[in-house]
Amino acid sequence: MLVTWYGTAGFRIETGGHVFLLDPHLSRSAGARPKLPFGLEDVGKAREIFLSHGHFDHAADVPHIARRTGARVYCSTVAAEALRRQGVPGAQLVAARDGDGFDFGVYRAQCFHSAHARFDLSLIARTLVRALPSVLFDMRLFSLLRHWPQGQVLSWRFALAAEGDRVVHHFGSAGCTEDELARLADLSAPDVLMFPLQGHTRICVVAARVVERLNPRVVIPHHHDDFYPPISQAVDIAPFVRAVGELSPPVRVVELPVCETVEI
Numbered sequence: 220m221l222v223t224w225y226g227t228a229g230f231r232i233e234t235g236g237h238v239f240l241l242d243p244h245l246s247r248s249a250g251a252r253p254k255l256p257f258g259l260e261d262v263g264k265a266r267e268i269f270l271s272h273g274h275f276d277h278a279a280d281v282p283h284i285a286r287r288t289g290a291r292v293y294c295s296t297v298a299a300e301a302l303r304r305q306g307v308p309g310a311q312l313v314a315a316r317d318g319d320g321f322d323f324g325v326y327r328a329q330c331f332h333s334a335h336a337r338f339d340l341s342l343i344a345r346t347l348v349r350a351l352p353s354v355l356f357d358m359r360l361f362s363l364l365r366h367w368p369q370g371q372v373l374s375w376r377f378a379l380a381a382e383g384d385r386v387v388h389h390f391g392s393a394g395c396t397e398d399e400l401a402r403l404a405d406l407s408a409p410d411v412l413m414f415p416l417q418g419h420t421r422i423c424v425v426a427a428r429v430v431e432r433l434n435p436r437v438v439i440p441h442h443h444d445d446f447y448p449p450i451s452q453a454v455d456i457a458p459f460v461r462a463v464g465e466l467s468p469p470v471r472v473v474e475l476p477v478c479e480t481v482e483i
């Protein structure tokens with residue numbers, strides 16, 4: 220399969236000539252790092268878009284992409300309602316719940332309820348010190364926060380028939396519960412786990428423990444970029460790589476450069 224990381228939790232996946240997108244977000248603020256070599260207009264064809272939740276850094280570009288590509292969007296009911304308010308036709312929206320499955324021939328998608336990362340006090344305090352007072356005058360940010368409610372968080376599991384049923388599991392936020400992990404650990408181990416490194420001071424340890432539980436062959440860390448400074452900041456993933464090496468030595472960590480298509 221061909222994988223392109225768009226920054227944040229966004230990915231393009233191409234398998235068997237079929238393209239689908241996960242949490243695509245390319246309209247970053249001017250100071251975002253790394254700079255992306257292309258923008259919204261450069262997203263080519265896509266048949267489906269899957270959303271982990273409704274926050275702006277996952278969903279705000281979807282109306283534009285859905286309009287240009289005609290892709291159907293699979294997301295929570297709250298995210299679907301927000302997208303409808305932003306002009307996405309109802310015929311392109313599919314509200315998904317835990318256990319729902321969708322068969323697209325060359326791949327299948329399955330939806331699981333998940334949870335949002337719970338921002339810890341230390342992270343909140345550091346963000347406030349860094350971001351105030353500039354956010355008080357950031358009207359775009361207020362608009363994004365107001366129009367894009369979180370809704371139910373979902374994780375998505377894909378079985379790629381064109382790749383011998385290889386399994387890819389994507390999380391867009393890192394708050395998965397013990398019950399959820401126990402349930403997922405009972406399934407076959409994913410070949411590729413995509414897990415976000417954002418939203419908690421100790422995210423590298425949190426994420427490494429998820430890797431230990433789910434035991435993928437490959438883990439792709441994401442969302443560690445500085446996508447909306449000053450409310451975001453880059454996360455150093457070196458402690459995650461070290462922790463995975465200690466807890467789950469057979470698991471390969473693959474760090475993708477932004478907007479480069481890589482065969483995995």
Ligand SMILES: [Zn+2]
Binds near residue numbers: 274335392
């Ligand atoms: Zn979020």
